[in-house]
Amino acid sequence: MGYKVAVVGATGNVGREMLDILAERGFPADEVVALASSRSIGTEVSFGDKTLKTKVLEHYDFSDTDICLMSAGGAVSKEWSPKIGAQGCVVIDNSSSWRMDPDVPLVVPEVNADAVAGFTKKNIIANPNCSTAQLVVALKPLHDAFGIQRVVVSTYQSVSGAGKDAMDELFSQTRAVFVTDPIEPKKFPKRIAFNLIPQIDVFMEDGFTKEEWKMMAETKKILDPKIKLTATCVRVPVFIAHSEAVNIEFEKPVTADEARDILREAPGCLVIDKREPGGYITPYEAAGEDATYISRIREDATVENGIAMWIVSDNLRKGAALNAVQIAEVLVNRKLIQPKAAKAA
Template sequence: MGYRVAVVGATGAVGREILKTLAERAFPITEIAALASARSVGQEISFGEKKVLKVQNLETFDFTGWDIALFSPGASVSAVHAPRAAKAGCIVIDNTSQFRMEPDVPLVVPEVNPDALKKAKRGIIANPNCSTIQMVVALKPLHDLFTTRRVVVATYQAVAGAGKEGMDELFIQSRGSFVGDPASPEQFTKQIAFNCIPHIDRFMDDGATKEEWKMAVETRKILDPDISVFATCVRVPVFIGHSEAVVVECEEPVDLERARAVLRDAPGVVLHDKQEDGGYVTPIECVGEDATYVSRLRIDPTVPNGLAFWCVSDNLRKGAALNAVQIAETMIALDLIHPRAH
C-alpha cells in the first residue's frame, strides 16, 4: 500500500531533486502533488520517466487525507504552511531552518539519530542544514569510537546552496568574464566567479555568520550536546557539491587504522583515502551520488587525540532531498507512519 505525498516548493532546485529522488528510490506512492506559489501554478514538472505533474497552489491546497509533505520553500513559507499540514494529520518533513532548533521538533539524519523520529509529537520533522548533514554522517562513527569533543571545520560550499539564482549568477559571471562584462553581484555580496566569499547567511553579534552558527548548534542537537564546533563557511565557485576540511579533537587516543575501518563500515559513508595523486574525492565527482565521501584521513599532531579529514557530498541530494526522503523511509521502517484510508 502506498502513500499520498505532497512536495512543497516543487519548482525549486531542492523540490525538483526531491521528486527525482522519490522516483529513483521507488518510494511507495499512490498519489503525488507538486505544490508551489501562485505564480508557478500550472507549470509542468517531471516525476520519473513518464509522469508529468501540474503545479498546484500551496495557498489553497487542502492537506486533509495526505500522508507525507516534503517541504522545501523558504522558512517563512514553512512557518505558515507546515503547521497547517501537520494539523491536517500530514507528516511534515521540512528542509528549511524554520523548526530545526525548536525543542519538540526532531532534527534528523537517518544514519546518525533515527530514534529521534519517535519524538515527533507535533508531526513535524526538521531536515538539518546541508553542511551539517555531511559532517555528522562522517563524524558519527568516529564519535562512537573515540568520543569527539571539539570540531574545527572550514567549508567550501557550492552555489547551489543559494538556489537556482545562485547557480545562474555563477554561470553568468563566468561567461561574462571571457568577454569583459562587469560582474554585478546580486545573490552574493561579491563576485563569485573565480572567487571565494567567506560569508554565508547573515552576520550575528559575535562575528560568526548564521551558517556557521547552524553547524555548531545543529551538530550538538543531532550528535552530542557536549561537542564544541567552530566553523568558517565559505562560498566557492562550484555549482553543486559541498566540501569540508574537518579537524576533530577526541577524548580517546586516535588510531588511524581503526578510524579507517569504522568509516569503511559506516552507513552513508564512502572512504576513498589513497595517499597519492588523485587519491581523494572532489565535489564534481560526488554530483548525483548519495554518499558522503571521506578522504585525506590523517592524524593531527598539533592537538591531543587529533584527527583530520576531507569530506564532500552532493548538497542537493544528501544535503537536502535524499535526507528528507530517507527520513520518510525510516519512519515507515520504524512503523511510525501508515497510509491513511483515503
C-alpha cells in the first residue's frame, strides 16, 4: 500500500516542481492529487508521464490523504494547514507562516532530520526560506567540526523566488531594453532587468528586510541559537538559483583544505573549487540540479578562524520543492506515518 499525496498550489512554480520531484524520486505514492484555487480548476499539470487535472482546494476532503505538500502562499497556509492537519494529514508547508511556531518543526533533512518527529503537535512541518535552506546545508558540517560563532552572508537571489509573475517581469523588461519599449516595474519596486535590487520582502523597524530577518531567525532555529548571523539580501536578474557570498568565523582554527575536505563528504553538498577561471559554480549551471554547490573556499585572515566561500543552489528545488519531498521521505523511511489506505484495509 502506497501513500496518498496532495500538492496544494500545483499550478505555481514550486508546485509544479514538487510534482516533478515526486515522480523523479519514485516517491511511494499510490495517488497524487493536484490542488489549486478555483480560478485554476481544470488546469492540467504534469506528474511523470501522467497529466493531472487540478481540483479545488476548498472542496477537497483530506481525511483519506496522508501527506499534503503546501505551496500556495502564506495566507492560504495560515487558513488551511491547521484544518488539513486536523483531518490527520501531515502538512509540509513551504510558506513562512509556520516556521517560527515553537510547535512546528523547521526542517532541512541533511541538517536536522530528527526534528521531523515533532510534527505530531500540529501535523505541520515547515520548510525554511529558500536562501536559508542552502546556507544551513553548507554550514552544518562545518559547525559540527569547528563551531560557528558568526556568519555574514550576502545573497544574490533569482527572480523565481518571487514567483512566475516575477520571472515574466524579468523577461519582458529585458526584451523592452532591446526594443526600447518603456519599462514598468510591477512585481519589483524598481526595474530588475540589468539591475540589482537590495530589497527582498518588506522593511522592518531596524532597517533589515523581512527576508534578512528570516535567514537570521531560521538559521538559529535549525542549526544553533547561539550562532550570530547578519544578512544582506539582493534580488538579481537571474531566472533560477540563488547564490550567496558567505563569511564564517569559527571557535576553532580551520584551514581552507580542512573545510573543503569536510564539505566534500557532507550530505547534499557538492564542492566545485578550482582556483582557475571558471573553476566555480554559477546559478546558470545549478538550475535544475539538487545539490548545494560550494566554491571559492578560502581562509579569511581579517578575523580569527575565518573562512569565506560561495554557495549556489536551485531555489525551486533544494530551496523549496526538493526539501519538502525529502521531509516526506523522512516521514516514510522512519515509519513516522502509515498509509491510511493500509489501516482501512
